[in-house]
Amino acid sequence: MNKNLDKILKRVQKASRYTGGELNSVVKNPEDVSIRYAFAFPDTYEVGMSHLGIKILYHILNQREDTYCERVFAPWIDMEEEMRKENIPLFTNETQTSVKEFDFLGVTLQYEMCYSNVLNMLDLAGIPLKSADRGEDDPFVNAGGPCAYNPEPTAEIFDFFTMGEGEEVIGELMDAYIEWKKSGGKRIDYLKRIAQIEGIYVPCLYDVEYNDDGTIKSMTPNCPEAKKTIRKRIVSDLDKVTYPDKFIVPFSDIVHDRANIEVFRGCIRGCRFCQAGMIYRPVREKSPGTLVCDAKNLIESTGYEEMGLSSLSTSDYTKLPELTDKLLELTEEKRVSLSLPSLRVDNFSLDLMQRVQKVRKSGLTFAPEAGSQRMRDVINKNVKEEDLINSATLAFNGGWSNVKLYFMIGLPYENEEDIKGIADLSHKVVECYYESDQTNKKRAPSVSLSVASFVPKPFTPFQWAAQNTMDELSEKQLFLKNQIRNRHVKYSYHQSDVSVLEGVFARGDRKLNRVLIRAHELGCKLDGWNECFKLDAWKQAFSDCGIDMEFYTRSREYDENLPWDFVDIGVTKEFMKNENEKAKKAVTTSNCREKCSGCGAASLCDKKEGCVCYE
């Protein structure tokens, strides 16, 4: 280990998160490969190592003999301070190599509030912040993940973006790199080459013009290689795609420290606020056979004590009983506890939870998302009050006394009645406890309300909606607080200022790149951590750049050119509009399994085996 590095590691907290060497981390001789790929998760090790995507791509890249993929995370404040003091540039966990020496720096963008970390990491690495300033020797800095679907707020930072699922396209990018290297081309030649690969967006190949009011007039390719629209990539058959048979097993405690299998991608429900429900369409399931095999591989290679299921809504998996039966057989034999995601509460899931004893300790969660039936119809949540009451009764009869309810405020078309409905519904759940056959009524129920502020996201039917201001949100929170008149209801809410900033960047355009760079200069980083978030610095960054946050929180007309219109996620804009119109009238839409609504995502399956939308 480098002496200087060794010195600072002695002084920082949890040093093992910077030094790699975990079980199943990949060891290769860098001399033996043609491509060195640094995979960055722009948050701490504990958060990043809990993320499934990084595990999948790390595995796929390292399966290639010509490539060595290593990991890098955002250092915690104490580590960053020491690194800057000792002039140690950002380095990878596996070999402690300076990230600047790599051929690629790939960043996964999971939430908007990590953008400042990306800049800070580039700065620590000694890599120019802006794509335009990078030289022939710098790595190709690229991004993927859900935030990449609106790449514009970071378009001047990244050299290119990947839209959609990375399993297949990452290989195409590496092959193109090898060919480009052989051809002895310039940096821009590689970018032009990959601009022709489906799903790849190279921002410098496009010019954006604005109208006088700041909205987008046009976005045009400035070279023949650049495509007019970028279509997202999907993997059609999840049973055939590579899934890691090994996970890295961290030494220190991370957020989700367990083996995980991915049950399906996409979601059949079309909640109108939910970006994941749209961008990951259509639904593609893995078969129970493949899943049990994945589970077995992981348990044997990691020694993990816990196994989790991952998907957007596991209750919608068509073969859930078969899967859980088989999994329980395996996990009981291997002394592994099965951790269930928040399943929809019904007889089946309660029964299952009784079998998986561990869950009993924790409470049950319900996500009605909105308080009134009207509002639940507006957002297309397709849950009726009686469904919730029935589920709660089942849970209370089953011996639970703690439940958690998830709601949102600041939704489009919301009025006071809808917010009051949140309090009313919580009160009804408490009543329901006293009416249940809970034998031990001496134990008081606990109903905790978690109320998030709605953030309009691109590629949702609410992408045109106005976002509430911080003041409006605080007012609504206070109003709701005053409506709660039962001591068994505990109310907690999220900071609204972070939500507003998140919304600004979610629907942002290229002009925001300036703000990001300014915010970085002003010391913004680790914004996802309460203790680090500096609202004042962000506000100053906006005002220094002469940019108004309200421009981004306002409502949009249908005919406005949205910054992300050039990205084709399969689901059409027409469908979104139609859904928004239905929302205004509080009319619901069936889920994909009941009836296909012709959203457009089926086109992604064209001639692709194993990819079926529901007819």
Added chain:
Amino acid sequence: MNDYYLTYKRGDSIKYVSHLDFVRVFGRAFRRAELPIAYSEGFNPHPLLTFALPLSVGYTSECELMEFVMEKELETEEIKEKLQKAMPIGIEITEVCKGKTRMKKLDNALYIVKAESIPDDLSEFLSLDSILIEKKTKSGIKETDIRADIKNIALKDGCMEMLLSAGSRANLKPEVVINAMNKYIDGYNSGECEYHRKQILDGEFNPL
């Protein structure tokens, strides 16, 4: 009961893993190796592993000792081989034996300290009657005398060999001694140090 113990080395690459995390590393290694380690009873069963002496973060060692219980009897060689395969890089299992150890008798440990600079003469430091250091406790800063816990310090091959109290009765870390040397020895500045545990011993200085 199927009592076993093993000794192992902890190398440079794994020295920043904390003791608590290390316990988990062992638990998982047994599971990966499919070696039937015995678990405790109760709601949250944990594997029956007992470590002789936790190693501080940043230290390497060649004399770590751990006892464990198996659900059934197995050849020690088999355990050693399978377990080694299931270990992350940086842990070398040196021996697996049947039976119990004398780890309860542990009273001293021998450390090798590699410092950037070494004092020419330690006799004056070692002839002090008391060596006071400041210790942070919950109720504030407390002065403690560590003299009695320094059994010996010898200069050898450009390093310092420190024989110090260890275990539950009194546990003195070599880095604390280095701090004291920096404070007490005129003009001495150790610079950065590397710490390595060489031996654990009983009260009569017999290796365990």
